[in-house]
Amino acid sequence: MAARPTTEVDQTPHADPFPDALRAAIRARGLGLERIRDRLRVLGAPVSVAALSYWQSGRCRPERPDSLIALAHLESVLEVPAGSLISLLGPPRPRGRWLTGAAPDIEAYWPNKALVRAAVRSVNSRWDQRLTRISQHDLVTVGPDRELRSILSRQVLRADEDGPDRWVVILHLDDHTRPLPVVRPLRHCTLGRTVHQPGDGLLVTELLFDRPLARGETIITEHEVGYQAPYPLATNYERKFRRPVREFVVEVGFHAAAQPVRCTQFLAGGKW
Structure with a gap:
């Protein structure tokens, strides 16, 4: 059996590169959203099909800690380099005390x-x-x-x-x-x-x-x-x-x- 080549994430600049890169990785891997959901569940990182669909359409992005952990597992499932999708999310939205003043x-x-x-x-x-x-x-x-x-x-x-x-x-x-x-x-x-x-x-x-x-x-x-x-x-x-x-x-x-x-x-x- 021939080894599957590692998929590279397209990081060409876009207004929001994350959904484009995620769609490309899913397409290259050849898995449906249901199968991706099942594999993430086995890895202990459950994500609904609806959430996966929203992520790849750009309607919403992973923000919560559990979603970000699932995204790290998703990179493994899609066989893309570790951190390649997470790195496209951009900076976290400032919250709490980070809204005021400089870093300590x-x-x-x-x-x-x-x-x-x-x-x-x-x-x-x-x-x-x-x-x-x-x-x-x-x-x-x-x-x-x-x-x-x-x-x-x-x-x-x-x-x-x-x-x-x-x-x-x-x-x-x-x-x-x-x-x-x-x-x-x-x-x-x-x-x-x-x-x-x-x-x-x-x-x-x-x-x-x-x-x-x-x-x-x-x-x-x-x-x-x-x-x-x-x-x-x-x-x-x-x-x-x-x-x-x-x-x-x-x-x-x-x-x-x-x-x-x-x-x-x-x-x-x-x-x-």
């Missing part, structure tokens, strides 16, 4: 703000407020002794103006006796300047894009944070957002010997 300072959500502020001065964070966060997907791996082994991060960003060429990663260990992790760029990025402060449990590094982005251009980057022995205990996981993000997905893979009794989600400074 980059160190705002860290326990030792002065420490983070000083470290960030050693890298170039000028583009941080010029990148719209479209999607953030984290895969956290927990080892057999309930230790944090790695974090695989994939994000979709869009440039708000010409020029953004990097992303700044800030990592902090609560236990300063553990070695700092190693950041490994995997897709569409390389390492830039890095600040190591092991005594403070702090690491700040630049992820340099393949090239500067033009206004409205999107990029999908992937990087892995690999922790080193003796590993820090995986008692919690936090992702801090300075600006709104349209979609955030966190997966946690637990070793069979370290299954949790329960997990609790929390949000600081906002609402679910």
